[in-house]
Amino acid sequence: MSISADERRAKILAEVQKLGSVRVVELAERLGLPAVTVRRDVAALAESGMVRRSHGSVSVTTGRDDQAADGPALGLLVPSVGQYFDEVIAGARDAAGRAGTHLVLGISSYEASVDQAQVEQLLKSGVEGLLLAPNWLPSDRPGEQEWVKELPVPAVLVERRPALGSPAAELDSASSDHHHGVLVALRHLSALGWERITLVARRDTWTAHQVRDGYIEGCELLGLSAEPVIDSISPKTDAKTVADRLAEACARGVRAALVHNDQDAIQLLPLLRARGLRVPEDLSVVSYDDVFAALGAPPLTAVAPPKKAVGAEAVGLLLRRMASSAAASVPVQHVQLLPELTVRESCGAAAG
Known part of the structure; x- marks a missing residue:
């Protein structure tokens, strides 16, 4: 396999x-x-x-700059390497190097059951602080996040915003404001004259659920009617099925789509052409992530979360927390950074 x-x-x-x-x-x-x-x-x-x-x-590589870093090691847990989290890692690595510290990486491959084991390995390696992007979903059972309360070192959530009242709510966090990112995309498409905009999105990541929630919220704010969300590529749904559903939506009058993520959007482009749908002439498309959206045919307008900046901000929060761990008066910070829209050819508007 x-x-x-x-x-x-x-x-x-x-x-x-x-x-x-x-x-x-x-x-x-x-x-x-x-x-x-x-x-x-x-x-x-x-x-x-x-x-x-x-x-x-x-x-x-230790993630250090050319000169040796004498500061503490920081553990970084991510769900994957490649694509989205590469830039988060790069931002954290640069910030750690500038601060005289270095990173030790743990990867859980989008398996929540592996998160704790990876964190235990990071702690055994001697890290003095943790940057965590755990595989949390809204469907998690109560108690599945309890382990973060027992961590023996300071920890900061990365690209995860803890739910109010959750065990992680008292941890510092740095994340992209995906609700804002979706709103920016919807506002752009609405300004082009499209009133019926659908969402094609996954269900298997924290970001995907943020995008889904942001779509409902954004449509309400802009006075748009939310279309039925098309479930994106998954073990049960292949790209051809997604293209069929998107073509059916277009037949009902949908003229624009936000697709999470770049990889799925790029896979859909030739399948839409095979179904007689041209991008952007028949359908305006915006992708979410902007990792390789520019490589689409046509190049895709895309929402770009500030991935490197999130990694750097998380390191800053962790170092502050480590330096002030004895000072109970230091408030917890939940920092959200705003994504931006890069306009390319897939919406039919001039790139800029």
Whole structure:
């Protein structure tokens, strides 16, 4: 059974961290993966600063600047490497380096059951603070977040905004305001004259649920009628089925769509063309994430959460909390940063 790029890169990173340094060919053999695939994944990890490449080998990187960092190690738990969280990691890594600290990375591969185990490993490695992007969903059972209350070191949530009254509500947090991001997209499409705008979105991530909630809220604020949300690509729904449902919505008068995320939006473009729908002539499309939206055909207008800035802000909050851990009077901060819209060709408006 094939595995996703995120899963491959998580396995590669874990193996490199275990070995310290290994030749790429040997790494491919150990993981049972084609060498060309491993080289491509290693290149992506190196570009994000998570490993170091040199003469056919790959080794661990501490995330430090060129000069050694003498400060404490900070643990960073993310659900994946690649795509969205690469930029979050890069922002956190740069901020940690500037502060004389370094990062130790844990990856849970979008499995909530792995979160605690990864955090335990980070704590065993000697980290003195934690940056956490756990795999929390609205469907979580009561008590599944209780473990954050027992952490022995200061912790900050990253790209997660704790629910009021939840166990995590007393933790500092830095996140993108996805409700604002969706509103910006809807306002742009509405300004182009479209009154019927649908949402194509996943259900399997925290961000996806924020986007869904933001869509309902944004439509109400702008006086738009919320269309039925089209469930995006999942183990039970393939891209062709999503394209069929979007084509049916267009037949009912929908003329614009917000798609979460870039990957799903780019997959839909040729499938829509095969169904006689041209973007942007017949359907204006905005994608959410802006990781590689510019590579679509046509290039996609996209909402860009401030991913690097969120990573940097989270490090700042954690270092402040670590420095003042004895001062109970320091208030908890929940910081939200605003996404921006980058206009490209997929809406039919001039790019800028």
